[in-house]
Amino acid sequence: MAVFVTQGLLDVLIEFAADREPGEANVPLAATPAGDLAGDDDRLPDIDDDTPVITHFYLPEAGGSVSSVFGVDLGTPSGSAQARFISHPTGPLGVSKEDDxxxxxxxxxxxxxxxxxxxxxxxxxxxxxxxxxxxxxxxRIE
Structure with missing residues (x-):
């Protein structure tokens, strides 16, 4: 199994993690079907059009006050976050029991x-x- 991510999003997430240090980043991520992407990557034609590619993130502070009071995440549309980005400023490079x-x-x-x-x-x-x-x-928003 492979997970696909756009270079632009990965660059933004790395910068976000660096800016949050010494704190941790915890960002919900969303995907776009590979068939909807544009670009010059030679591998795109070889990827099935329905394959999800992680392309977007949701700001972690959006809806924060409601989440704090009611425990409901209103910053991420329901069913939209298929993945998550987490930074570990002191390690490890892996998933921990405390991670979302x-x-x-x-x-x-x-x-x-x-x-x-x-x-x-x-x-x-x-x-x-x-x-x-x-x-x-x-x-576009119309």
Whole structure:
């Protein structure tokens, strides 16, 4: 099994983790079907159009006051976060018992670069992380 993520999103998540240090980052992530992506990555034609590619994140502070009072996350639309990004400023590069889990968890550790980000499934097993040079479609609010 492989997990696909866009290079642009991975860059933003790494920067976010570095900015949060010494605290941890904990960000819900959403995916776009590979068939909806645009870009020059030579691997795109070889990926099934329905394969999810992690392309978006939700701001972790959105809906924070309601979450604090009622314990309900209103910052992430229901069913929209298929994955989660977590940083561990002091390690380990893995899923811990304290982490919020999702179907896929991306974990980053210092020195905050692509080489120190790994993907895991819900049980904590390592999953191949594939970075794609692709962009999701532009979304417009009408």
């Amino acid at each position: 889990l999702a179907g896929v968890v991306l974990v980053a550790t210092p020195p905050w670069d692509a080489d120190t980000v790994a993907a895991f499934d819900r049980s904590g097993a390592t999953v191949e992380l594939v970075t794609l040079d692709a962009e999701p479609p532009v979304e």
